[in-house]
Amino acid sequence: MNLKQAYVAEIAERLRTRREVVQLFGVGFTVVVVEPLHSWQEEDDVVAARKPVVRLETLPDGKVLVKTGKVELGQGSRTLIAQCVAEEMGIPVDRVRVEMGNTDTCPDDGGTWASSLTPETVPLVRAAAAKGKVRDPKDWTTLGTSIPSLDARAIVTGAKKFASDWMPAGVMAAKIVRPEAYRAKLVSFSAPPEVKIVKEGDLLAVVAPTMREAEAAAAKVKAVWSDVPIEKPDFRANAEAPVLVPGARYPGIVSRGSLEVGLSLAAKKLKAEYRVANIAQVPLEPWAAVARWTGERLRVKSGSQAPFLVRRELSQHFRMAEAKVTVRTIDPGSGYGGRQRGECELEAARIAKLAQAPVRLAWSREEEFERAYFRPAGVIDVASGIDAAGRIVHWDFHNYNSGASSLGLPYDVDNFYCGFHKSKAVLKEGSYRSLAAVANNFARESHIDELALLAGEDPHECRLKNLKDARLKEVLTRGAEKFGWKKRKGDIACNLEKDARLSLFVEIDEKIKLRRVVCVFDCGAILNPGNLRNQVEGAIVQGLGGALFERIEHDGTRIVNNRLSRY
């Protein structure tokens, strides 16, 4: 059984068990009082009660409580999950309450990553709510409609509490004393006697009753560091051979036919190299976590995208059972893939343990720039060939370091090879909005434009000629109509990822200033059109930053643009 099969089997098993739990209660749902968790005491009660984790409960006020390990990052998951339950149970959305991202009370739906909410979690929630056959999309009355965000009023009134707003009474503020360098070893330090220091290895922090006091105290600490230089990246020299792991979400090799045959058919050949830079997530809310130890139990609240993964990280670090660790996500001020690992949570938990007090650690913007992870940098080499008719006959594509998502070739080519080479990153790297797909799309679509030029063809025609996939051709055709491709100068890209098809047309002026964007997106049945439009617009706007001006810069030791005013 491969990883994916194991995961699917696990979900199926959980679903089956949950059904049984539900059936035990005869009427269909358990009846328990569950209020939002505002105090540690209430959390202790939940832990003490040790209730089995169920997907759905009916509350005494008649509302239905649905639980998911997924979290709300601004992508609209809370509203979508409520819509699923409302649709399948035939009740209004305002009768549904959603509890998210609590490792004690919610099913582990995997991290909030890889656009997996819709294809993986939505079917589970719908099945649980339907208690049998889910409703056909043609009969939908709630799903498929633009239900506004359930958080809207709380957002515009400032009532919505984000992870960094969580400041329970009696919690100490922590401030870490950091080196200026990106990486450094602590050599020595000194501090006035009134400053409460905690230290473990290279972790040096100050703990005080308030954030202000903690910051003032940290400024009094004199630490001597031995800087570790940031190496120059050499992604090709440090590359590993591509490997195909069965069942991988993003296969490391996608190929067909023979490159030798392809090359022999090529009338014109082209070689090019594409580079992508490290860019920062910069969620507007920098990371924050509250950690509290009670005996051998650890409780953490933070803005994690992956509370179950962070729970595992914490339990492994402290060598304790996962059951003794609780991670609860408070909605963060977004994440874009950047909050999957528990850097801040681990620091908060370590400091809380050392200080023997509950601790809140809130990173500054500079810390967020330096201590979180970046979108992977990389190099992509493409060698290709076209025949006399302008058809692509040869495609040899190698991505070094920047990820395997969207590695494959949506074009109709008989002989091609696409490989992702793991390599040595010089900065800490991880997921980013739109996955790693940006890097491969950028290289592939830029190269297609160059091939069109080589063939003396229109880039839109060149794409249509080399495509077989009817849905992808349709988004390109519709996009060209909307954009007015025949009359206006512009650039195109298209993509086939996770069974969705997308075309994007942009018009830029000679100063590389963006004039217009047209996007046509075929993503299958749409669960919430209003929210989808918001997400696509937002992704385009954010993507422009990476395309036009964002990049992380360092001087060999320090990240030099570690502030919004410099980034």
Add this chain to the structure above:
Amino acid sequence: MGLTGAKYGCGEGTCGACTVLVDGVAKRACLIRVKDVAGRAVTTIEGLEREGKLHPVQEAFVSEEAFQCGYCTPGMILGAVALLAKNPKPSEQAIRQNLDAHICRCGTYPRIVAAVELAARGGKR
């Protein structure tokens, strides 16, 4: 005071998430000291709603769904309220210029501009 509506985003007055109104003028809370506002009226996002009724700019943000995660929204709304107080019928360009010093990392800028325009039209589409 337990008011968490004004958000920390950068600590250097670049992102606008901490925007509050000081005597009706938009200011970056991270750049002003408490003593600077002694005796002056400070309005945070929590003070915009009146008797359970949203301010027209808040209404417009809801109506345009001009947010995703919502972290920038309190500052964005207060920036817009200050702009409309000064210039009740701003051009699209004036809105863009005025809110340029506010960052929405989710990228909802087109909706934010539309929301401010909607509020300027008194909520009429």
